[in-house]
Amino acid sequence: MHVPVLAERCIELLGPALVPSPEHPQPVLVDATLGLGGHSELVLERFDGVRVIGIDRDPAALQLAGERLARFGDRFVAAHATYDQIRDVLAEHTDHGRAQAVLMDLGVSSMQLDVADRGFAYAQDGPLDMRMDTSTGITAAELLAQASERELRRILLSYGEEKFAGRIVSAIVARRDTDPVVRTAQLADLVRDSIPAAARRRGGNPAKRTFQALRIAVNAELEVLAHAVPEAIAAVTVGGRLVVMAYQSLEDRIVKRAFAAGATSRTPPGIPVELPEHRPYLRLLTHGAEVATESEQAANPRSTSVRLRAAEITRDREEKAA
Template identity: 65%
Template sequence: MSDDRSTAERHVPVLAERCLDLLAPAVERPGAVLVDATLGMGGHSELVLRRFPELRVIGIDRDPQAIELAGARLAAFGDRFTAVHSVYDDVDHVVATHAPGGVEGILMDLGVSSLQLDEAERGFAYAQDAPLDMRMDPSTGTSAAELLATAPVEELRRILRDYGEERFAGRVATAIVRRRERQPFTRTSDLVEVVRAAIPAATRRTGGNPAKRTFQALRIAVNDELAVLERALPRALESLVVHGRIVVLAYHSLEDRAVKRALARGATSSAPPDFPVEPETHRPYLRLLTRGSEEADDEERATNPRATSVRLRAAERTRPTPDHMRPGARSAA
């Protein structure tokens, strides 16, 4: 069933003011362009367009429904907003097409969107019975049901262990294979039932729904989220002009770890530690804007559940990237 609330009511942007404050020195310049690499329902984009009246925003999302809803929400901004239906690891191509000189700001709000969680029929939520899909773009790729029907038990165990950090990955994977031999998985409730039975009773009594980690793991696998993020980060950094800024919101440790590595690499000298003089080409090309990761305060956590696990990191581009420090360039992908 579709949600009858307005798009603005359905999506409350996380750490919104902090994101805008971090981006401001870069995007308040005349003619500035910001890429909202994970557009969703357009909450962050609406706020930046309102606060910075000369800013142009390019919004990227793989979900056609998000493109439609955000496009309607932001239509009043006219040609200051452009929506692009694509996966955000294509950010360098999108920038080359729509802002060939590079962009002043990039915002990434990672993970599953409010839209995808709210629409029960998309199959992302373990608390609602629905078709077992989980694709962010329902028009392409392999659904969660198809993955569960075909993946070997060792592959399932790896997915649950690596992407869901599930302690009982082996037990759950074995239970999934036994169940599919009798009857295929088609509904989210089928999977919840199997996971619940596979998790020891003592563990089920604490920590919320025992299927939470399995659903996270399958969602990440179905949408190839971590590989997309690993490709997107260096391409996004290469798309920033000097003094441009990137802000990234991550919601679990796997995402945050990838963001931390990418930003730390750009903010660290690549010269050997025993070099007497640091060559210009080995100096850092990023300046970190946050000390570690930042979290939402208690007030925001109480009013916006999605803020509970957020980790924010940000950096500023200080100079062009030297050729030897471009591991994520598309030619090498």
């Protein structure tokens, strides 16, 4: 069973929004990236009055998390969706369509990395799939077979920041007709053989950036996240909280910009009066992005690259039309 990242810090940040009140007698937390349900389990154990709605696009994760959290009865409900559909999920599972807290733990889950057949891991051989929801979309192998050379180069540069993207893509395209790349070991070997020997000896596995880029492209992760953060902000009641954990700079940049925009007044310079709709609708709870302690990184390697940001909702963002 995986160990949830920054679990105690998440509980500390979310906690004030999860205390029952006359207005919200049964607070709702949306675990927008349920995975195996580690964070949800802790919330349900620590806060007796809380109800958790777990969202995940991966049917396998929903099944495993559902089994893990079955002991909490109707205090937990699972929803098969992408987390940018958070307001639709809340409309279906709550009376008022709002939550008091949202948690997002981004990126690939431990379960997806550990199962070779899912195709996420460059360290073990398996079919090159990489879909978080295996019931829809094209696989990474199909993307490599169908996308143009220019598009593949863009994906590796934009989503993997891979400086040897040209070499790697040229090697993929050169063998598409005779020996297409359809397995993770094939791709890992191709990447290793495509980059200079000196570059192989630093920065970890040389295939890491290529695998990251393809995974992001296959699952449209950045597009979903860019839509999901404002949707989550709009879904949380005033006084509620949003906690987001990102594991690479492209994700963290999207979260940082959305939080900064919400925490900044939109009153034009020189205007002496701040209109209500120009007031910030977020209060930042973290100074920049928080990282895991050295002890947690040593005990839980997945926490090494985490960047946590949190904010409190100070007003209804959509009241600006009033």
